[in-house]
Amino acid sequence: MKSAIKSEAAYSRRRFIKNLGGGVVVVFCLGEVSFSSLFAQDGQPLEELDFNAYLRVKEDGRIDCFTGKIEMGQGIITSLAQVVAEELEVSIYDVDMIMGDTELCPYDAGTWGSLTTRFIDPVLRAAAAEAREVLLDLAAEHFGMNKTSLEVIQGVVSVKNDSSKKITYAELSKGKKIVRSLTKKPELKKAKDFKLIGKPIRSLDAEAKVTGKAKYSGDIFLPGMVHATIVRPEVFGSKKVKVDASKLSDFAGVQLVEKDDLVAVVHSDPEVSQRAAKSIKIAWEAPIAKANQETIFQYLEDTIQDNKVFESEGSLQLGEETSKVYRKATYHDGYKAHASIETHVATCYFEGDKVTIWASTQSPFGTRSSVAKALQMPLEKVHVKQIFLGGGFGGKSNSQQSIEAATIAKLCGKPVQLVWSRKEEFMYDNFRTAAVVKVAGGTDNNGKLKVWDFDIYCAGTRGTELFYAIPNKRIRSFNQAGVHPFGTGAWRAPGNNTTTFARESHIDVVAHAAGMNPLDFRLNNLENKEMIATLQLAAKTFGYDKEKKPGHGYGIALGQDAGTLVAMIAEVFVDKETGEVQPIRIVCSQDMGQVVNPHGATLQTEGGITMGIGYALYEEIEFNGGEMKTTNFNRYEITRFSKTPKIECVFIDKMDAKPQGGGEPAIICVGAAIANAIFDACGARVYRMPITPERILDALS
């Protein structure tokens, strides 16, 4: 795997060097291990492995910044430009982000895991800092002066105390072709000197989006392009037995494309291709259903035997014996869809033996290699282009639609656009897995946790390291490949939503059993000082000691994800008659290290919380084996306007620290904060998400 990545990266480098234009270019090369050490006190010497980023100061003075990451609404098109502009001392509006184009950008595995700000920011800052130094050297030479007597403001280098002597970056880079590759740790600016980092910057792509001009993969039209419709089975994983395409002759100009289980029709008019596809009858052999949305939890528990101990200390038995209060519970979470408003789309064409693709993918380089592999083409014959994504959330990490589109294009010999219907989206999404978490926890007479036993089925261990001090504990992870009736995969903070729901619900269960309020109980058991500060900030901002209105409840949840600590407090109103929940207010406090763009971080946090209300209260895929009953939004309720609470985001001030993840962390706490608030409001403890009115009424009776 590692060597595959290396050779892909090497390919990127060859391509890049070939395409190099004029100006000042800084190529940033850092080893995989050391790229986060830029913020460490004594960073190791930087080895030259391959470059992770580069930027070019063009001859017109504008900056091109290249990264393999993509923009899907998480705002990095803005925040990355911001850090480049900061170090380079230019206006943010002079920076053009070139993202996710496999022929222009350095290799990148994919945009996920809230990694961009943590790992690309330092790299780009370093490259920009180096470019600034190169330009200063050129200016020093130009003026015949020492570099230290120069200063840069907004891309103009001038001599300190002599404002008549100045020269622009554009003039400095004109006619030059300077390539620098970074080999030493560059001088990054200190927080006190920041002009842009830490300042709220509004999204740079907003105007393109409000005018409808922003291009997504389905907005690319190619000459002679056809629209493809694939004939799908009703049950996931079905194998084709027999195809009857005899009615196809009713549709003039339609072309049938068949390869293995893929049956598709293409036509220049998508309406015709859709109708024609409906006329094709395929006999499928479907796998036998083993579970539905109700039986899946027992099925997972019964089926999965293998487990790994993730964390273990002390003795569970001793812990149970020394506990005064001991509580066990099992928590369930159903399958969730990513449900981006943009479905999976790919538009592509062949020119000779080379294919060019615009795809809604979080991993352009992954798409390049998957398409190359599936169509048995060399890597360099697949070009994935930069494009906006209409949401990802982990759901656009594989390349199925690109492989399908490229296969169809190759077979029919025409440029192809493939837009998955919402129904296809609800079949081939790689869902967040259904999961079971079995928890036991106990405290002594002083409200100190003595024991914690945490068995996770299918949700993984991300973020489950305990930040509570508990002497006797065990965390195990149960998993098995192929247990799910359809595809599953990463969903915004993978697994962490489920495990945080279980842990933080159970902390409340134990706290209440011990007769302590959930805030004091947490503070009494936390050992991580930063988490304590984060929780205190949340409690203060929320006004946790304020009196509640009748029917209202408060709920706390703590969590950690992608290096960020989260403390969330929710207020809900529950109608005891109907079980309807109205989220009123959510305060989210985060320790995310350096906050590059507080405005962008706020948007991401608000978005995560809003999305999280959906998984907590409404979202659940209904199915029988691979047969999906959920086929559109009418059966898959997501958060709407009226259910969005007032949201307040606060951040721990840490400008000199390393930046941490921002896109995912906040969402992990929503389930438990809401569950705990519902309990506080009406006394219903619901152990299964989504927490539907029905389940609340059940718990109450």
Add this chain to the structure above:
Amino acid sequence: MKQINFTLNGKPVSLELQGQESLLTVIRIYLEQTGTKYGCGLGECGACTVLIDNEAVRSCMILAEDIEGKEIISIEGLSSDGELHPIQKAFISHDALQCGFCTSGMIMNAYGFLLQNPNPSREKIIVGMESNLCRCGAYNRIVDAIETAGKEMPKKVKL
């Protein structure tokens, strides 16, 4: 096949159509105005919202044969003479979007709503926008933006 005549963003259009095509396909594919988006095809998400005779509708649910003689406005027709419409400006200033895929539909629905409800309360905005979905979760900012636009937008009907 029949001739269907209508205006899109003020320009007369005449197309030879079968009649059963969706207005969304007509706008997006036949006329290549791609600001209007497909999200569900069943009237459930609002990504495809446009105005017909100043009323917000879901273009995926409208048949081509029903637009004869109508005035249609899509997101591309909202700004005039290079100047952004107050709703577009408010979406930018409140940063009421993330991935932007729901944005055209949100803005068009807000436009239709504001034409009928000048200067609305937040509560009214929420009711008026309720069936438009945003997976990125920009709802609160969208409400802020519409509130601002409601104050800015000239009371007279545009176009």
